[in-house]
């Protein structure tokens with residue numbers, strides 16, 4: 001038996017989307033197999049979306065299963081892809097997305113999708129990081145990082161030029177550091193001289209660098225403003241896969257804006273070959 005999927009990406013962060021009504025006995029196993037870029041379809045995760053069309057705006061319950069089989073409570077680019085998927089099916093330009101880290105409103109304007117990103121926190125218990133006080137520019141496992149949670153944890157380090165960093169070498173010790181009970185994503189940023197930043201992120205759950213990370217882009221903007229490195233609004237953040245904008249409202253809540261593309265559709269077989 002096969003189940004249909006739609007493939008979307010947001011600035012290069014790519015996902016298979018499967019309707020949550022489809023029966024998949026082992027979502028983790030399917031993600032491990034089909035996210036593999038050599039032997040599967042290839043993606044940064046599978047989004048299971050339950051669409052509740054009777055509401056206005058419509059609601060979508062989003063579950064992200066990552067390439068290592070784990071689930072993540074939030075994904076900025078994934079939520080933007082989920083929003084576009086739901087908008088295309090309900091003939092609206094606004095939806096509410098229910099994630100494990102909160103309910104977020106998304107709006108489509110002039111072909112780009114903006115999503116609310118909730119309230120970022122530096123509180124050590126909420127990041128989480130084993131520390132008595134918030135961690136600002138402290139050396140942990142070889143990187144000088146600031147710890148923030150923008151739906152998921154990020155260790156943010158500012159460097160002169162992100163392209164000069166061997167991320168696959170410096171990120172894993174931090175990602176798995178003893179200080180982080182749930183692990184952490186590792187995001188590096190370099191200033192563009194105009195209040196914006198270039199970005200690279202090594203993602204927990206993908207266990208590799210991705211072309212873009214939305215919660216990482218928000219983490220850079222939030223930390224940069226907190227440390228006085230920018231007062232731009234919006235903050236332009238440029239991961240390798242495209243351009244993102246992070247804005248702030250009066251309560252300090254961030255929004256994330258950028259393009260979303262529908263790539264192609266296909267089918268996957270949920271059972272592993274041994275079960276067939």
Ligand SMILES: N[C@@H](CCC[C@H](N)C(=O)O)C(=O)O
Pocket residue numbers: 013066072074075076077078152153185203204205206210212213214215216
């Ligand atoms: N790519 C995502 C973040 C996905 C979750 C992350 N890998 C984690 O495990 O924390 C984004 O766009 O925010």
